[in-house]
Structure formats: structure tokens, C-alpha cells
Amino acid sequence: MERVQCDILILGSGGAGLFAAHHAYDLNPKLKIIVAAKGLVGKSGCTRMVQGGYNVVLHPNDSVELHFKDTLKGGGMINNQELAWTLVSDAPKRILELETRMGCFFDRNPDGTVHQKAFAGQSFDRTVHRGDLTGIEIINRLRDQLYAKEGVIAWDEVRAVELLYNDDNQAIAGCLMLNLRTGQFIVVEALAVIVGTGGGASMYKIAAPSLEKAADGMAIAYRAGAEFVDMEMMQFHPTGLLAENSRMNGGVLEEGLRGAGGHLYNSLGERFMANYDPERMERSTRDRVARAAYMEIMAGRGTRLDGVLISVAHLGRKNVLRMFPGMVDRCKDVGKDLSVEPVEVSPTGHFHMGGVRINKDCFSGIPGLFVSGEDAGGIHGANRLGGNGVADSTVFGARAGDAAAEYVTQIKRQKVSESQVNRFVQEILQPFNNETGENPFDLRKELGKLMWEKVGLVRNGQDLKIAIDRLEEMAERVSHCKVSGGKAYNLAWHEVLNVKNMVEIGRMIALAAYTRNESRGSHYRSDYAITDNENWYKNIYMTQNGAKPAMKIEEVQFTHMLPEELLGQTARIKVEAS
Numbered sequence: 079m080e081r082v083q084c085d086i087l088i089l090g091s092g093g094a095g096l097f098a099a100h101h102a103y104d105l106n107p108k109l110k111i112i113v114a115a116k117g118l119v120g121k122s123g124c125t126r127m128v129q130g131g132y133n134v135v136l137h138p139n140d141s142v143e144l145h146f147k148d149t150l151k152g153g154g155m156i157n158n159q160e161l162a163w164t165l166v167s168d169a170p171k172r173i174l175e176l177e178t179r180m181g182c183f184f185d186r187n188p189d190g191t192v193h194q195k196a197f198a199g200q201s202f203d204r205t206v207h208r209g210d211l212t213g214i215e216i217i218n219r220l221r222d223q224l225y226a227k228e229g230v231i232a233w234d235e236v237r238a239v240e241l242l243y244n245d246d247n248q249a250i251a252g253c254l255m256l257n258l259r260t261g262q263f264i265v266v267e268a269l270a271v272i273v274g275t276g277g278g279a280s281m282y283k284i285a286a287p288s289l290e291k292a293a294d295g296m297a298i299a300y301r302a303g304a305e306f307v308d309m310e311m312m313q314f315h316p317t318g319l320l321a322e323n324s325r326m327n328g329g330v331l332e333e334g335l336r337g338a339g340g341h342l343y344n345s346l347g348e349r350f351m352a353n354y355d356p357e358r359m360e361r362s363t364r365d366r367v368a369r370a371a372y373m374e375i376m377a378g379r380g381t382r383l384d385g386v387l388i389s390v391a392h393l394g395r396k397n398v399l400r401m402f403p404g405m406v407d408r409c410k411d412v413g414k415d416l417s418v419e420p421v422e423v424s425p426t427g428h429f430h431m432g433g434v435r436i437n438k439d440c441f442s443g444i445p446g447l448f449v450s451g452e453d454a455g456g457i458h459g460a461n462r463l464g465g466n467g468v469a470d471s472t473v474f475g476a477r478a479g480d481a482a483a484e485y486v487t488q489i490k491r492q493k494v495s496e497s498q499v500n501r502f503v504q505e506i507l508q509p510f511n512n513e514t515g516e517n518p519f520d521l522r523k524e525l526g527k528l529m530w531e532k533v534g535l536v537r538n539g540q541d542l543k544i545a546i547d548r549l550e551e552m553a554e555r556v557s558h559c560k561v562s563g564g565k566a567y568n569l570a571w572h573e574v575l576n577v578k579n580m581v582e583i584g585r586m587i588a589l590a591a592y593t594r595n596e597s598r599g600s601h602y603r604s605d606y607a608i609t610d611n612e613n614w615y616k617n618i619y620m621t622q623n624g625a626k627p628a629m630k631i632e633e634v635q636f637t638h639m640l641p642e643e644l645l646g647q648t649a650r651i652k653v654e655a656s
């Protein structure tokens with residue numbers, strides 16, 4: 079088995095992974111750093127897919143306090159306030175770094191200042207963007223600059239499969255990796271591992287994230303003993319493109335379409351938002367619009383593909399082409415002309431607010447293990463604001479890189495536990511030895527449907543209980559999947575690993591959703607359609623405990639701001655669209 083030593087191993091090459099690499103290297107160019115991505119380095123993950131832009135305070139009339147308040151309000155006041163404060167106060171430094179050190183060009187005003195546009199839930203227009211495809215600008219520059227750094231090694235299509243402890247089980251000493259192209263295992267011995275694999279919203283039947291993502295980072299951190307926070311908080315974007323059986327199904331049409339005056343219709347031609355949020359209509363918040371669309375579809379007022387329609391044609395063809403060229407192109411790929419006709423869309427699994435509990439330096443609590451970006455939780459509370467996602471991955475990626483570079487100077491190289499390596503390799507190869515067993519692709523479809531119907535936009539105790547039981551069964555079934563053929567590029571084999579990870583994380587989502595018997599942000603319970611501030615200013619924490627997660631519930635720490643300072647005194651708020 080191939081063995082490689084490095085100082086820092088970074089899993090994932092999105093905003094979090096690449097920023098971590100840059101910062102660790104800049105702090106200490108002598109370090110040997112490996113960036114390994116399951117996809118292609120700098121061409122995979124969701125940071126590249128960022129459309130709308132990056133929230134950051136730049137204008138003198140704006141302030142980090144305002145950005146902080148917007149973030150807490152969006153998050154239903156259950157955010158980790160230290161992390162949210164870190165996000166808003168570091169973001170200006172990171173955008174400056176992106177422009178002046180990485181070479182990004184963002185759109186500008188005629189006077190040369192950076193253009194900032196409006197995004198939902200913000201009290202000031204603070205979203206920096208490059209047209210409507212901002213992520214490509216960010217990731218291309220981060221990748222180009224990475225290749226200029228000699229001490230950084232980039233591995234394409236090498237996935238992390240399990241974190242490895244040292245012999246004493248005291249610290250992370252590396253990671254077992256699997257090269258997709260050759261099917262060979264690699265043991266990487268690292269002084270520190272930074273996990274930035276971008277979460278697992280992809281486990282839903284309709285989902286926006288890049289296809290290779292499968293909650294891998296979260297699952298390996300869970301099995302290594304990391305603690306998780308508020309796993310029930312899964313965000314659904316209201317306008318995922320419907321594209322029949324195409325792989326593009328669920329890809330996001332950006333929020334700016336609604337912001338610019340786009341209309342949403344059900345199959346009866348009604349602007350249904352009038353029944354859910356008559357004041358704000360389509361400009362209502364992401365969670366409410368997504369839930370409203372879902373309810374229309376469930377009530378039988380959906381389109382042929384089980385969606386609703388978005389229309390921007392009334393804004394004028396020229397305007398649509400000027401403002402949304404990327405979105406027009408995306409719709410063209412499914413044979414639709416967004417500038418003149420309505421397009422079928424559906425809510426789509428988008429972003430996981432829950433994740434690994436970290437401190438503001440991305441330390442997971444396990445020596446040697448740092449987590450950043452979408453794999454980490456607590457920053458966004460119950461709902462992320464559009465534009466705060468890429469800010470999160472760059473801010474905390476940079477911090478993870480800084481902290482890991484500092485950490486590795488203080489510790490000695492650890493030997494990985496050989497017994498652990500052998501056990502993991504055997505387990506991962508097991509599907510080749512099974513005589514009979516299920517097809518992992520079928521299992522993934524089943525998982526997507528289960529999560530969508532029972533742990534999705536509208537939840538209730540009964541369905542969640544069913545989901546918890548079925549997920550437990552699926553965890554057993556996935557261990558009996560059978561695959562055949564060689565190991566190189568064996569997608570069925572990788573799907574077994576994907577499903578295993580997604581089931582593990584899906585189970586935590588369902589359990590936490592069942593426990594939180596109220597509605598808050600993206601978590602909506604039709605049997606508890608109130609935001610219960612009297613009882614639920616709380617966070618739900620989970621860790622692995624044998625075959626099941628153990629749970630504890632703690633009061634939110636209001637370290638910077640009390641709810642009454644932000645929201646007034648209301649203790650129980652009825653959630654609309656119920």
C-alpha cells in the first residue's frame with residue numbers, strides 16, 4: 079500500500095480547502111501540504127458554483143454589527159455567536175485578499191468602487207459578485223495561485239475514506255485515502271488534517287450541490303468522534319432547475335431572479351406567494367418561498383415535472399440577457415429560453431447549516447483535526463443568508479490553514495494505527511466479497527426519496543420516526559451491497575461508500591429534526607408550527623455512541639447579543655405557510 083507523509087493534509091478544494099492551503103503555506107512555506115479532492119482540484123465542489131455572490135461589509139454606511147445582526151436574525155438566533163461574529167469581521171479581509179493577492183475581478187461601480195448588490199435578509203446591499211457566476215472567478219484564481227506554490231501538492235480524484243488515529247488513540251495521525259483512478263489505497267501520515275469536503279445536501283432526491291459530494295467529511299469526522307451541532311438545519315433553495323432525468327436536475331437558478339422581480343406560478347397560473355407572504359411575495363425569505371412551492375406541489379398544483387414555474391420574461395428580454403447571462407445559458411441547456419418563457423423549478427436541497435462543532439480557529443476538539451466550510455456547523459444557526467456561504471468557506475478555510483500551520487510546529491509526528499488501517503481496508507473492500515447484495519445506486523435513490531419525503535421541507539413527528547427506523551435499516555443494508563469488476567474507477571464501489579456516509583449523516587438529521595419539536599428557519603414541523611423561543615433557544619449536539627448517535631441539548635450562548643435586543647420579547651411565534 080502506498081504511504082505518503084506530509085505536514086498538513088487538506089481534504090477538499092473548494093473555498094475552504096484552497097484558502098486553508100494558501101494560508102498554511104503563507105505562514106510557513108516549508109510545510110509539505112497536500113490538497114486532495116474527490117473531484118478535480120479547483121474544479122469541483124460548490125464554491126465554484128456560487129452564483130449570487132459574497133456578503134461583506136465594504137461601504138462606509140454599512141457595518142459589521144449590521145451584518146452580524148442580519149446573520150443572527152436569518153439564523154433564528156441559535157447561531158454560535160462567536161463564529162457568526164468571526165464570519166462578518168473576517169470577511170472584509172478575505173475579499174481584499176481575493177482581489178489584491180489572488181487577482182479576482184469583481185463587478186465595479188462607475189466610480190471604481192466594488193459593486194454590491196441586494197440579497198434577501200440583508201439590511202444593506204453588501205453582496206460582492208462577478209456577474210451571476212461569482213464562484214468561477216474565485217475558485218479559478220485560488221487554483222491558479224495554488225499551482226504557483228511549490229510546497230503544495232494537489233491530488234485530483236483522491237477521496238478520503240477514513241481518518242486515522244495514532245497508536246494511542248489520542249490524536250489524528252493521518253487519513254486513509256482512495257485513488258478513484260487506480261482503485262488503490264494510500265495511507266497519508268499527516269500532522270494535521272483539515273476537513274473541507276462541503277457537506278452532504280446531495281442526499282436529497284432533488285439537490286443542487288456538485289455530484290461528487292456525499293457528506294464524506296462529516297461522516298469520517300463523526301466516526302472519528304467529532305461532535306456535531308444542529309444537524310436538523312438543512313436549507314432548501316426555492317428555485318432548482320427541473321431537467322427530467324438530466325444530471326442537471328436540481329441545479330440552482332439564482333435568487334437574484336426573484337430579487338429582480340421574477341414571478342412564481344403554480345400549474346393553475348396563480349402567483350401562489352400571495353397566499354403565503356402577500357407583502358413580500360416572491361421576495362420573501364428562501365425558506366418560506368421554498369416551503370410555499372413545496373406545498374403547492376404537494377397540493378396537486380405542481381407542473382408536469384412536479385415543480386412550479388418561474389417567469390422573468392416581463393422584465394424584458396434585453397434586461398434578462400444583461401442581468402442573468404449565466405442563468406439564461408443554464409436554461410438553454412434544458413431547451414428553455416428564460417428571457418421569453420417560464421421555466422420549471424422546484425425546491426432543491428442546497429446547504430447544510432448543521433455540521434461539526436468547531437471553535438473560531440476551526441479546531442474540532444480532536445487533536446490534529448480541523449474542520450471548515452460547509453462541513454462545520456453553528457455559524458448560520460437555523461438558516462444561512464444567501465451570500466454568507468462563500469464568505470464562510472473562505473473565512474474559516476483561512477483560519478483553519480493558519481491554525482493548522484501553527485499546530486504542526488508544536489507536535490511530533492505520530493505513527494498511524496496499523497490495526498485501524500487494516501480494519502478499514504477490509505471493511506471498504508467487503509462489497510467485492512459479498513456473494514449477493516443490493517445495488518448501491520438503487521439504495522441511493524431510495525435514500526433520496528426518503529429524505530425528501532420524510533425529512534425534507536415539511537416535517538412531522540410521525541414521518542420522522544419512520545425515517546429514523548428506515549435509515550437504521552438502510553445502514554445495515556448498505557453494508558451488504560455487492561459490487562463487481564475491477565477497482566479502477568468503479569463507480570458502484572464508490573457509491574457504496576457514498577451511501578454509507580449519507581445514511582450516517584441522514585440519520586443524525588432525522589434524529590435532530592424529530593427532537594426539535596418547534597419550527598425555526600429551515601426546519602419546519604407541521605405538527606409544531608410555532609417558533610418556540612420559550613423552550614427552544616437551544617442547540618442540539620450529537621456524537622457517535624456505538625451504533626447510534628448520543629444527543630445532548632444545551633442553551634444557546636448569547637455571547638454578543640440577546641434575542642430581545644434583536645427581535646423584541648415575543649416568546650412563541652406562529653410560523654406562516656403552515
Ligand SMILES: Cc1cc2nc3c(=O)[nH]c(=O)nc-3n(C[C@H](O)[C@H](O)[C@H](O)COP(=O)(O)OP(=O)(O)OC[C@H]3O[C@@H](n4cnc5c(N)ncnc54)[C@H](O)[C@@H]3O)c2cc1C
Nearest residue numbers: 090091092094123124125130131238276451452465467468
Ligand atoms: C448552486 C449553488 C449556488 C450557490 N451560490 C452561493 C452564493 O451565491 N453565495 C454564497 O455565499 N453561497 C452559495 N452557495 C453555497 C456555497 O457554495 C457553499 O457555502 C461553499 O462554497 C462551500 O464551500 P466548501 O469549501 O465548504 O465546499 P465545496 O466548495 O463544495 O468544496 C468541497 C470539496 O470537497 C471535495 N470532496 C468531497 N468529498 C471528498 C472526499 N471524500 N475526499 C476529498 N475531497 C472531497 C470536493 O470534490 C470539493 O473539492 C451555493 C451553492 C450551490 C450548490
